[in-house]
Amino acid sequence: MSFDAMAADVLALLDKQGIKQAVLCGHSLGGKVAMALALARPERIERLIVLDIAPVSYDTHDGSCWNEIHQVVRAMRSIDLERVRSKTDADAVLARTISDPGLRAFVLTNMLRDQNGRFRWRINLPVISQKLDELAGWEAPAAEPYGGNALFVSGGKSQYVRSLHLPAISELFRRFSVTTLRGAAHWVHADEPESLRLIVLKFLQAPSA
Template identity: 45%
Template structure:
């Protein structure tokens, strides 16, 4: 097994630990708006997963290893047990952690992903290639980069999300995420590890957007295999970014879920 990396991120608040894990191309800061609402009752940790945000790069994005990164973070912070919330890729990391170290999980809430392999390689390959093709030497502002991306990526919200990874260093613009590694590891990121069993040691909830298609009948079957006691909530008219598209309902549901301190 390869070594863990020391994750960067933010921490605030006091109380039981609440760790919130972001998705592909994101960072811990994606959860900042939601996390603020829990700082009075929880110690919130918003790590940047490996190859994202300000965390180190690493050529291996196996979910067992990414879960080990989060466990190492908990150890450094002196946290024996935490509630985990994860969106998309971060949801897979959270599930892998629960399935490999169940004693460390107090609650598990997974947002718009199931424990199974997906095939969105065409979409993500196009996104990564579009980012690679931006002539950073000619970029003078974020507006320049946005215009370059718009030739391939028509949705402004997607471009603005991707542009959170554009940073200026030494007078030059550069992507802070390693696009070559992400391209190489797409099959791993979209996949799901074999050999993982079931988890029923703590409350588990899945929240998904009905408009996203990430949790269909096949996804529900996969959830039942690995998390037989899980509750599944569907948000009508909501897509993949559940917590961004309906933050009020999501925060309410998360608060209710975390208030349940009884194991199933």
């Protein structure tokens, strides 16, 4: 489970759908995948939107940062899918450790019913849990900086995109901008969805630099 492999999966999907060029948006781990693909295949990415993550390696022992993601993954794994009868049941389990109802609702978008009516996770939760600390790292593809417009959206209550990360961003993304949603934590799309929508829309409508 590497960023290169996941970027290749996204590229394969674009090829399968006949999409020659796309606007790519990714959050957290997805943001790192989006950055990896934009750097490796810039001609395929028209514009790039990265939500609350930077092209850096994070300290997995930093309690204010990566542990937040660990907490969510542990909460998801604590749900016994064999006993859950509804998403309300699952929400009650998550509420033991995740107080934010918006974040819980976002997490539960990853829960689906299979053809037998049983709940399952849309994502490969065991592998993500096993590889989580590795995914805190970052190794930039051996490529030129991405030349398209790149928008980085940070959460004002999050530590993932801060001024100390700007040199790393500018080294790889020459035409970048950073916008901060001051009321949002790491899950910016769950915390401030309407504000994020307006920011993204403005970015997409702006002429290319």
